[in-house]
Amino acid sequence: MKVDKTIENGKAVFRLEGRLDSTTSPELEKEIMDVIGDLNELVLDLKDLEYTSSAGMRVLLSAQRIMNSQGSMKVINVRSEIMDIFEITGFNQILTIE
Amino acid sequence: MSETNKQVPAVIRLSGRIDSNNAPEVEKDAMGLLTGSGASEVIIDAGDLEYISSAGLRVILRIRQMVKDVRITGVRPEVYEVLDMTGFTEMMSVEKAYRMVSVEGCEEIGRGANGTVYRIDQDNVVKVYNNPDALAEIQHEREVARLALILGLPTAISYDVVRVGAGYGSVFELLNATSFSKILANEPEKMDWVVREYVKLLKLIHGTLVPEGKLPDIKETVENWVDFLKDHLPEASWNKLKSLVDAVPHDDHMIHGDYHTKNVVLQGDEVLIIDMDTLAVGHPIFEFASIYNSFQGYSEYDHSIIRDFQGFDYETATEFWYKVLAEYLGTQSKTKMHELEDKSRIVGYARMIRRSIRRHGLETEKGRAEIELWRSRLIELLERVDTLLFDPNELEIEALSSNLPEVQAFVEEKLEAAGFPMKEQMQIGVAVEEIFINVASYAYAPETGKAKLRVEISDSPTEVTVTFSDSGVPYDPLAKEDPDVTLSADEREIGGLGIFMTKKLMDDMSYEYKDGKNILTLKKKA
Secondary structure (H helix, E strand, O other), rough: OOEEEEEEEEEEEEEEEEEEOOOOOOHHHHHHHHHOOOOOEEEEEEEEEEEHHHHHHHHHHHHHHHHHOOOOEEEOOOOOHHHHHHHOOOOHHHHOOO | EEEEEOOOOEEEEEEEEEEOOHHHHHHHHHHHHOOOOOEEEEEEEEEEEEEEEEHHHHHHHHHHHHOOOOEEEOOOHHHHHHHHOOOEEEEEEEOOOEOOOOOOEEEEEEOOOEEEEEEEEOOOOEEEEOOOOOOHHHHHHHHHHHHHOOOOEEEOOOEEEEEEEEEEEEEEEEOOOOHHHHHHHHHHHHHHHHHHHHHHHHHHHHEEEEOOOOOHHHHHHHHHHHHHHHHHHOOHHHHHHHHHOOOOOOOOEEEEOOOOOOEEEEEOOOEEEEOOOOOEEEOOHHHHHHHHHHHHHHOOOOOOHHHHHHHOOOHHHHHHHHHHHHHHHHOOOOOHHHHHHHHHHHHHHHHHHHHHHHHHHHHHHHHHHHHHHHHHHHHHHHHHHHOOOOOOOOEEEEEEEHHHHHHHEEEHHHHHOOOOOHHHHHHHHHHHHHHHHHHHHHHHHOOEEEEEEEEEEEEOHHHHHHHEOOOOOOHHHOOOOOOOOOOOOOOOOOOOOOHHHHHHHHOOOEEEOOOOOOEEEEEEEE
16 A cells, blocks of 8 residues: 645645555555644545445544544545446445546 | 397397398298207397398297297387287297487486486476386386376377486377476566466376376375384374375375476477376375475475475565465465364475485584474474365464454455355355354354364255354254344344344255254355
8 A cells, every 4th residue: 555645725636556455454544644733625536446345444434433523535536447346335426527 | 140149038130121032031940949958038229220021020939939938129219110010929029129318418308206307309398217227117107197198188299218328218109398387487478377387286196186196195105104203203293194194095196296397398389297206196285395395395494495496586485385285275364274284294394304314414503403493383284284185175264353353364265266246245144144243252252263164066956055064052043033133223123133144045054063063054046
């Protein structure tokens, strides 16, 4: 799992690469939680995300909840395998996916 | 021609040419010699016989009508061909004249348990047997090599038996062949290729069913090793060793028995096995014990030993051994590789300790140190290994979330090899993660324990079955109610998603609690 982020004027873009599983999700969660307090916009670019388990979904859900109360969050460039998982779990209704 | 009479057996010496011109005369002489001699056996010495026509063959038949037991010895190749074509070789014992071959100054290209192989010219090699009276051994080796060839294994069959000094050798055609040991020693960059070819051939051997009774059963040999060790191991260790070996089931598949890299050669594009005298039937664990010894065991105390034998160093041998395990098991999982290694070591140590003691190892300081090293390692292994059986498709591992990458890689390697598409691989990966993490988090908490998973892939349609089992507290994940996936982000529970995703992603999922184990089965088509 590789995370590449840019933060500017309360807007953060996280580019995720690789696998979001039980081992790597805590790292992403920490990276997001470290900065989320100052954000009003959070973008997660999943172009290179190959895999997510429920551990990764939980991180997305927590971030969405926080951003719901202080701004907006969107998920972009979702691959079809990941999209299937969002649909199965109803996350396509919860997340703003572009 | 001349004839001499000894009491029993009678010897008739034939020389020159025998055809219709002189056959009646030869017959008359022979009959004269045999009539009233009381001989129960006739040896026809054909050392000087250059040619025999059908008239001459009839003389031999007449002799056989008088005396049942006829042997023809020292037969030259041209004459042998006639006797063979006319079926005489089936009717009576016909022994060829042996060509003399010298191996002085010839390159040694291989060394096996019972002989040494030399290259005698560009196209031919001779295997010289250690035992000076090796005709029976040679006969055995030719028979097993022929059997192996018939069963579809690539091997060279000897076409001639020769005399080498006071002993015997068998000659093979082997053009420009290079042993795998030589490749490993001189072209280390080809290691991965050598591993693949070596394992491909090993799997072919292990996949070969041998008709009953055609080859010895290696398990009987191993039982002898175990019996020998009774006085050399603590009682509890010996009992364990015996029960482990006893529990290995009979197996009619072939094993080579001395499968190291000097016995595998590359001839042109073809990979051949050349040393067949140890062929047997039995469980592959016994093969791995011998492979372990070749690349690790014999050099475990003194690492320099391997170089003298194989021409490469201990580090190369170690790398090769682990790569062979990974290739054979179809996984890079260290846990899996060490499992097979430990089982191989148990049988391997048993063999080496016995061998060394029988060769007076206890009488030298180095021998004692070596035996003690093997012995202490054997005792340690016997305390923690509970079966010698192994299954490449099964992984038993400590149920810790830190082992997740190894578990996932293990499943992925099997799916990849079976050609599962990326998307299904990922979905199965998610399911495997959810279940494994569940077991790691709850099955044994607050203690830890083992989880076992089995990956079985069937053809047409390609379908994988992953079975998890653990001995933790009984827990049926399917009994849990599904989360409501229509709720908003703020209303949804953080947990409970994993099992739900697994159910949705798999084609089938079932649970049972049996013999103190949670058993969860997942199925998914490619």
